[in-house]
Amino acid sequence: MHDPIVPPLAEHGHLALTQSELVAWGERFGRVALPPLVVTMSGELGAGKTTLAQAVCRGYGVADEVTSPTFALVHRYDAPKSPVYHVDLYRLESPDDLTQLGWDELVAEEALILIEWPERAGDRIPHLHVPMSLQHLPHDPDRRLLYAGGHV
Ligand SMILES: Nc1ncnc2c1ncn2[C@@H]1O[C@H](COP(=O)(O)OP(=O)(O)OP(=O)(O)O)[C@@H](O)[C@H]1O
Ligand SMILES: [Mg+2]
Numbered sequence: 387m388h389d390p391i392v393p394p395l396a397e398h399g400h401l402a403l404t405q406s407e408l409v410a411w412g413e414r415f416g417r418v419a420l421p422p423l424v425v426t427m428s429g430e431l432g433a434g435k436t437t438l439a440q441a442v443c444r445g446y447g448v449a450d451e452v453t454s455p456t457f458a459l460v461h462r463y464d465a466p467k468s469p470v471y472h473v474d475l476y477r478l479e480s481p482d483d484l485t486q487l488g489w490d491e492l493v494a495e496e497a498l499i500l501i502e503w504p505e506r507a508g509d510r511i512p513h514l515h516v517p518m519s520l521q522h523l524p525h526d527p528d529r530r531l532l533y534a535g536g537h538v
Contacts, residue, residue, distance in 0.1 A: 402529040408434060408520075409441040411532070416445025421468035422496050424512050426504035429520035434530045435502045438520065439472055446470060446498055459487060469495065474502040481508035 403411060419425075425442070427435040440452045447465040455461040455474045463470040471492060478484065484507060493499060493512050504511050521531040 401531045401533065402523055402526065403532055404529055405434070405437060408438055408530060408532065412438045412441025413445035415534075416442040416447075419446055419467075419498055421498050424493060424499045424501065424515035426501045426511060426515055426517050427520070428504060428517070429530075430522065433520040433522060435520060436474075438518065438532075439500045439502065442498075442500060443470055443472065460492070465498070467498070469497045471495075471497055471499045472502075473499065475506035476503045478503070478506040481506070481510050484510055 419442070427438055429435050436454045443452045443463060443465075447467060448463045448470055449465075450463055452463065452472060453461065455472055456476060459474060459478065461472045463472070473492075489507075489510060493510075501507070501511065501515075504517075516535055518532065518534040521533075523529050523531060
């Protein structure tokens with residue numbers, strides 16, 4: 387496991403990003419990301435997972451508008467470096483339902499794969515992935531805590 391991109395034990399204040407800071411961070415991550423790469427994005431409703439996924443896609447070179455795949459579960463985009471899959475598992479009822487989505491083939495692709503609500507997939511998230519998590523701050527509605535690349 388590589389070192390965390392943002393130190394998980396840093397003072398919370400150092401990790402608290404405004405939306406524009408989070409977007410800038412995500413775009414920068416996307417610009418340097420190379421396939422195959424699986425990124426999980428955890429955090430409660432409204433924490434900013436889709437906002438971050440959209441920024442990563444933009445930085446990676448996705449030209450199309452990236453919209454929340456809540457109903458389709460998976461959206462696929464083209465980008466110069468590889469295809470991009472944006473997955474939202476919020477409505478997945480059981481990890482077993484991943485099989486009919488073609489999950490094992492999907493996560494084996496030479497692609498960038500961004501997964502919201504990865505907890506819903508149980509143990510079917512590939513072992514090698516970059517975990518990111520976002521949390522609300524109790525006293526600052528405009529900022530979110532971001533953890534990335536460590537054990538979260
Ligand atoms: N610092 C911030 N970072 C990200 N989003 C922020 C921030 N501050 C405010 N917001 C707002 O919070 C909301 C985050 O929504 P978003 O859809 O990205 O969350 P989500 O984690 O994907 O939610 P869901 O679980 O419903 O899919 C947006 O309306 C955004 O404008
Ligand atoms: Mg979302």
